[in-house]
Amino acid sequence: MATMMGAMHSCQVEEGVALVTLNHPPVNALTPEMLTELDGTFDSLAKDDAVKVVILTGAGRFFVAGADIRVLASIPSSVEGETIARQGQAMLNKIEAFEKPVIAAINGASLGGGLELAMCCHTRLAAEGARLGLPEINLGIMPGFGGTQRLPRLIGHPKAMELILTGEPISAREAMSLGLVSQVVPADDLLRHAQGLARKMVGKSQVALRASLRAIQQGTKLDFSDGLALEAHLFGALCDTDDRKEGVAAFLEKRQPRFRNR
Numbered sequence: 001m002a003t004m005m006g007a008m009h010s011c012q013v014e015e016g017v018a019l020v021t022l023n024h025p026p027v028n029a030l031t032p033e034m035l036t037e038l039d040g041t042f043d044s045l046a047k048d049d050a051v052k053v054v055i056l057t058g059a060g061r062f063f064v065a066g067a068d069i070r071v072l073a074s075i076p077s078s079v080e081g082e083t084i085a086r087q088g089q090a091m092l093n094k095i096e097a098f099e100k101p102v103i104a105a106i107n108g109a110s111l112g113g114g115l116e117l118a119m120c121c122h123t124r125l126a127a128e129g130a131r132l133g134l135p136e137i138n139l140g141i142m143p144g145f146g147g148t149q150r151l152p153r154l155i156g157h158p159k160a161m162e163l164i165l166t167g168e169p170i171s172a173r174e175a176m177s178l179g180l181v182s183q184v185v186p187a188d189d190l191l192r193h194a195q196g197l198a199r200k201m202v203g204k205s206q207v208a209l210r211a212s213l214r215a216i217q218q219g220t221k222l223d224f225s226d227g228l229a230l231e232a233h234l235f236g237a238l239c240d241t242d243d244r245k246e247g248v249a250a251f252l253e254k255r256q257p258r259f260r261n262r
Helices: 032-047 069-073 078-096 113-120 135-139 147-155 157-166 172-178 187-202 206-219 224-238 242-252
Strands: 002-005 009-014 017-022 053-058 062-064 102-106 109-111 123-127 131-133 183-185
Touching: 009 032, 017 032, 017 187, 032 078, 053 062, 053 187, 062 113, 078 113, 102 113, 102 187, 109 113, 113 131, 113 147, 123 172, 123 187, 131 172, 135 157, 147 157, 172 183, 183 187, 206 224, 206 242
Parallel strands: 017 053, 053 102, 062 109, 102 123, 109 131, 123 183
Antiparallel strands: 002 009, 009 017
16 A cells, blocks of 8 residues: 655545545645645646556544635635636546545545535535535625536536525435535444445456546537537447457456456
8 A cells, every 4th residue: 555645635545546635734725735736736746657546534523614714814815816716626626637536534524625525525424413505695705716617517507596595405315416526424434434435446457447537527518419419429439449349248257357457
């Protein structure tokens, strides 16, 4: 098992799964320094062929309880504010565009920048008792790391409007009913469920996983006909791969496929 440590997070890689744990007591506030650390870690994970799937979670009772209020209080002008927002958006966009599946295991409060971080991951699991929301309006500001754009796309405009304009959080169960998270599990079982999901993905063809991620992430930003064209192009490209031949052969021969990721 390989381990990487940062001042505000750790990363353990085992059997194809990288577990990235945010650890910035007391509430795992999403600071510019944490974003810089995550940026470097995801760059390293992108280059590591041993890593097939990434799980992102928090240490303690919080996933990320929001931005560092002291940082918000020290923003001197609109120019610096926009710069901070663009830097945060760029980091979260990198995770969203990551070519390996990223699973958010939301272990506790996921608020403000924390929910924005979770939303850029490819799928989300939440622990019972977790609270999710975008409370920035209560501070006289608004979400700045993609929250106003990702939340409506994930749960629809009416409910996203309500949550952003009131700042009220929702429970993990309500988040699942809205489609914001895919599973809600007991807190003690969260990582076990996330790792089980990750292991299922590790066993798939990595070229097919990358193509599927691209089709979903890019295609849903296109109009329907262009999205279908992208899907057809990617499907066609997969038909030329060794993994497609192996996957079909294994199915016909009633055995497990031995994908070579090419």
